[in-house]
Amino acid sequence: MKNKFAALSLLTVGLLSACSSTAPTAASPAAQERFARVALVPLEAGDTPQSLAQAVGGEVLGWNDAGCASEDEANCTAMIGMNQQLSAQNLNALGGRMVYIEPNKDMFSGGGTMTATMGGRINMWAGGRINMWAGGRINMWAGGQFSQLPENTALWKKIKLEEAQRIAPKLGAGVTVAVIDTGLDLQHPAFGGSLSDPSTWYDFYAGDATPQDEGVFGVGGYGHGTNVAGIVLQVAPGAKIMPLRVLGSDGSGDVVMVARAILWAADRGANVINLSLGSKENSKVVQNAIKKVTERRVLVVSSAGNSNLSKITYPAADAGGEDSGDYSMSVGSVDLNDVKSSFSNYSDKLKLMAPGENVYAPAPDGGMAAWSGTSMAAPMASGGLALALGQRLSSGELVERMSGNAADIYKISANKPYKDKLGEKGRLDLVKFLSSSGDD
Template sequence: MTRTVSLLGLLTLTLLTACTGTQSVPTASVNAERFGQVALVPLQAGDTPESVARALGGTVLEWNDCAPGDCTALVGLNAPVNGQLGAQSLRALGGRSVHVEHNRNAFGGSGTMIATMGGKISMWAGGKISMWAGGKISMWAGGTYSALPENTALWQKIGLEEGQRLAPSLGAGVTVAVIDSGIDLQHPAFQDALSAPNTWQDFYSTDGVPQEEGVFGEGAYGHGTNVAGIVLQVAPAAKIMPLRVLGADGSGDVVMVAQAIDWAIDHGADVINLSLGSTESSKVVDRALERAAASGVLVVSSAGNENTSPITYPASAARRKGLNSSLVSVGSVDLNDVKSSFSNYASELEMVAPGESVYAPAPDGQMAAWSGTSMAAPMVTGSLALAIAEGAKTSELAKKITEKAQDVYKDGLNASYKDKLGDKGRLDLPAFLKETLD
C-alpha cells in the first residue's frame, strides 16, 4: 500500500515503518514545497521516515508498506545531487542503491490554441455535450439541439456517428480522469458531467479545486478544459474526474503526475487521459503506471508536438511489457490522414487520431480550437469509454483499438514515416467497437 504524504496538504498521518511498527510522519504545509529532484529509496527493517529524511536531507513524500517487491520511500530533494547521492548520504543508508531523477517541471502539456469563439455561453445552456444529431456533433441545450458544426469533419473521419449507434450507453457509468491543467469547473458544458467533488484534486496547488488558472490565450490556460470537452464529445455520458498537475505555463512535476495517477486509480477512474509528456522517462511514474495496469485502469498518452522522434514519455512506454495491455500512445494526423506537421513519431507510437483545430469548451463559458497530440489522445480515451460502458473487457481494449486502426500508409501515404505512426494508423471507432462488442 502506498501512503502519500505532504503534497495533499494533510496535517497529520500515521504510517507504517519499514516492515515493523508504526511511525508518525511530519507533513509539509498546505502550500507544499516543490522539489528539484526526487529519490526512490529501498527500505530496510528499522528505517523510519525521520531517519530516511535525515540521511538524505530531504522530505519524505510517500512511504510504501513493504508490499512484495515495493518497499520504498519517495523523498523530495532540493540539494543538487546530479543523479547520485553523496557518499555521506549513502553511508547513512548502508550503501543501498538509491534512484534519483529530475522532478520539477519535468512534464508539459502538448497543444496550441489556434482560434477562439466568444459569446457562446448560451450554446452550452443545459450543460451537456450530447450525441451526434442530424449529421452534426451537437450539444444538448435545454431540450433542443444546437448544432456545433466546427468538428463535423473530424467526427466523420473517425466514424463517431456510427460509433455512438454501436455504443448506445454513450459512456454511461465510466469515469475518465483528465490529468492536466485542471478544467473550468463552472463551464456549463460540464454541468452534470463531472465525478463527485470528493474525487477531484489539485496537485499543483494542493487543494481539492482543480480549476484552470491563467490568462486566456496564454500558455496552457484552457488546455485541460479542451481535453475534457473532447472526451465528452466522443462519450457524452461519461464522467470527468478533473485532476490538476500542470501550472498556467503548462509544466508540472514528476511527483504530481505519479500521485495523480495513483489518486485516479484509488478513486474509481476507468480510463486516464495524459495529454502531457516528458523528454525523460521516470521510474517514479513507471510505478504508478504499473499500478494502473494491475488495477485494470487504461491510460492514454499523447506523443508530443516537436515533430521529432522519439515520442515523449509516458507514450514511449506503451509497448513495454507489463504496460502494453493498458497504455496507449497517440499521435496526430490531419483530415487526409497525413501526419500533422507538429506530431512526434516513432516505432513505439501505436496509433494516431485527428488532432488539428479541434473545438471544445474553453474557460469563461467560451469555445476554442486547439491543435496538438493532446487533442488526438482524448478521442481515443473517449472511444475506450464507449466500449467499457458496453461491458467490454478492459484487458483487451488497448490491443484492439490499435489493431483496428485505419491504414495511413496505403498508396505511399506517409512514406517518410512508415511504421512510425502505429502498425496500422488512425482511429477507426466503428471498426474498433464492432471487434470489441461482437
C-alpha cells in the same frame, strides 16, 4: 537533461537506471515544496519517515511498505524530495542502499496550441448547444451534422463517431475518465452533470481540492485541460470526468505531481486515465505509477508529443511495454486528410493516430476554442475506450483492439516516409474498434 548523479554509482549508493521500486502512495497529498529532484529509496527494518528524511536530506513524499514483510522490493520503497546532491554523510547514513534519483521540477509539459477562439462566453451555450452534455443523448447529430459543435463535424465523421455512438448507445455511462492536466473550468456549462464526485477531485499543483484551470486566456497552457476534457465528452457524453490538476498555467508540472495523480485516479475509481502531457526524459517514478494502475486493469492513454521528432515523449514511449502490458496506449496526430500532422512525433513504438488539428471544445469562462496537438488526439482514444467500457466490455483487450482495427493510412503518399511509425495500423476508427470488441 542528463542525470547528474551518475557519479554516485562509484560510491556506496548506486544510481539505478532501471529501478523497479514502486511509486508513492496517493494518500493525503498536500501543498509542498517543489523539489528539484526525487529519490526512490528501498526501505529497511527500523526505518521511519523521519529517520529516512534525515538520512537523505530531503522530505518524504510517499511511503510504500506494503511488500516489506514479504521481501517484495518493488513495494518496499520511500519517495523523497530533495534539493541537494547526496553528501558523504548521506551515503554513510544510507548504508550502501541502491537509490534511484531523477529530476522532478517542470519535467512534464502539456503541449498543444490554441488555434482558434469563438466570441461570447456563457450565452454561446444557450439555445441547445450544451444539450449533448445534458443526459448525453439529446440531438447530438441532425442531418449528418454534429449539431452541438458543428465545427467538429468533419473530425467526427473521420473517426465515424455518429455510427459508433449508435453501436454503443450507453455513450460511456458508468465510466470515469481521469483528465490529468491543467485542471478544468469547473463551472463551465459543458461540464454540468458530467464531473465525478467532488471528493475525487484534487489540485496537486496548488495542493487543494479545487482543480480549476487557471491563467490568462490565450497564454501558455490555460484552457488545455478544459479542451481535453471536452473532447472526451464529445466522444463519450455519458462518461464522467475526474479533474486532476498537475500542470500550471504555463503548461508544465512535476514528476511527483503526475505520479501522485495517476495513483489517486485509480484509487478513486477511474477506469481510463488521459495523459495529454509528456516528458523528454523517461521517469521511473511515473512509469512505476502507471505499472501499478495498469495491474489493476485501469487504461492509460498518453499523447506522443509535438516536436515532429522520430521519437515520442514519455510515458507514451513506454505504452504497451512489459510494465503496462495491454492497458496503455500512445496516440499521435493526423490532419483531416489522414496525413501526419506537421507537429506530431512518430515512432515504431506509437500505437495509434487520431485527428488532432483544430479540435473545438469548451474553453475557460464558459467559452469555446480550438486547440491543435497530440494532446487533442489522445482524448479521442480515451473517449472511444469509454464507449466500449460503457457497453460492459472487458478492458483487457481494448487497447490492442483499438490499435489493431485502425484505418490504414500508410498507403497515403505523404505518409510513406513514416512507414510503421504512425501506429500499429494507423488512424482511429471507432466503428471497426467497437465492432471488433464484440467478438469475445
